[in-house]
Amino acid sequence: MDTVDILRRLVAFDTTSRRSNLDLVHWAADYLESADARVRLTRDDTGSKATILATIGPDAPGGIVLSGHTDVVPVDDQDWASDPFVLASRDGRLHGRGAVDMKGFVAACLAAVPYWQARGLRRPIHLALSYDEEVGCLGVPLLIADMLAHGPRPALAIIGEPTQMRIGLSHRGFYGYRSVFHGRAAHSSDPSLGASAIEPAAALVAALATFGAGRGDGTTVNIGRIEGGSAINIIPERCEIVWEFRPSDGAASRAVLAVVEGLAAGLAAGVSVETVSLASVPPLNCDPDDPAVAVARELGGLLPPIAMPFGTEAGFFQQAGIPALVCGPGSIAQAHQPNEWIALAELAAAARFMRRVGDWAAAAP
Known part of the structure; x- marks a missing residue:
């Protein structure tokens, strides 16, 4: 499946933060396991929500984390032109709840997994998907703790919130x-x-x-x-x-x-x-001279870097000692709105970024 096909599947799961995300999690876990990824699920105390940590490539330090969240904001009292949980294509844009925030990035990651597997990676790629980001980043601390408890430390984390593929280095707490x-x-x-x-x-x-x-x-x-x-x-x-x-x-x-x-x-x-x-x-403050920034540029992240007005999960990775920045497709201006959308051109840019992630991970460390 390509990025659009997968995005259509992801949008169809109503993962509004007040609901369970397990239907999406189980679908994504099955997809990843069928592509020979090593998958770990960690559930919350209620058992109704879970994080996904999937690894492609060797069990080795120095890999890259691609991080996103599975939950979306409500559509209550919003005037949508079409069903918000059915991806709709109009004028080069794909409309649906979560299309830009941030299932578009997640879809680009999932679509790239077969390519990553075919490259014979020498450094691991970790796909980290959290729950309840929209209500306070409740799932990501559990995800990071699980990651560090069961595997080598990654070299960097890229959080794919929508920045139009610009490299985001800072935001407030x-x-x-x-x-x-x-x-x-x-x-x-x-x-x-x-x-x-x-x-x-x-x-x-x-x-x-x-x-x-x-x-x-x-x-x-x-x-x-x-x-x-x-x-x-x-x-x-x-x-x-x-x-x-x-x-x-x-x-x-x-x-x-x-x-x-x-x-x-x-x-x-x-x-x-x-x-x-x-x-x-927590806030994010990434030094422009951090090696993670050079890697993001190599992968196709755009300059000049930006300071983001919105919060992300990146500060949690940085707090855990993993260099982190933000770079993802689409514009935050389209998030949380009725008729939320992501441009097809932005998804194409994310797909190119993901192929370069595979090339980077296949190169000698």
Whole structure:
């Protein structure tokens, strides 16, 4: 099967993050094993999701990891011109949920496996597919731990998020939290009998918004959801805020959390707050002189390199001591949108990249 055929299969699996990805995983694992790849599956605690680690070539250090995620964002309340889980071709573009983010890259990898096997590789190629990237990169730590526990350390990792095949060297971290305020309900005719949970929650929203607007270092803050109260004449006893920030550096991270801690320390009597972490995605900072960049250029990655506004799983590989960068087909501008698409020309560029991966792995280390 070629890249488009495989992409059609992958898009047909509804792997929205709230659902299991096992149908896709089992299909891909069967495909890889039929091509004589060595395949490992690692399941989450529920057993409903799994990562794939497939290796082609020798059991040796110094190989390359090609990393992608299997989950996609929801299509709820989006106006699609066609079924989002049926790949549609229009005007040189392939439309479908996940077509660009990031099943197009995964399809290009899978389509290249027979070529890689035929090249007689001298360095291994590892295909690493995670789950739940879209809700906080929950699967990739398990995948990396499994990789390092059961095989030699790779030389580099390329994460195929859409960059139009430009080499991505850096992005900010992503940290998500839920803050739940607890107060005391009472009749609104006498506020002294209760303690509002919404008012201090609103103060936190205002403080975070002020913090995000007042910095010039690229740190951003977003309030994703706020929910609280039960009726207009009841003092609210609970309010929940889901929020995230993307810091420019460690100092900015500490400053954001200090805002939350400061507000929590000054709460009125009868009010408390619990803040828990929902997601923690480390930043990526790859040195332009790192040998991994030279390899990506050899494979067809485009210059000049870019700093990405979005987070990826690359920081996890770097944190584990594996040099990592981002390079994949398509544009992030098309991701998460109704009628998401990837250009056929971008898939062709990814196919050429994958053939060069095979040539690189077949060459003497």
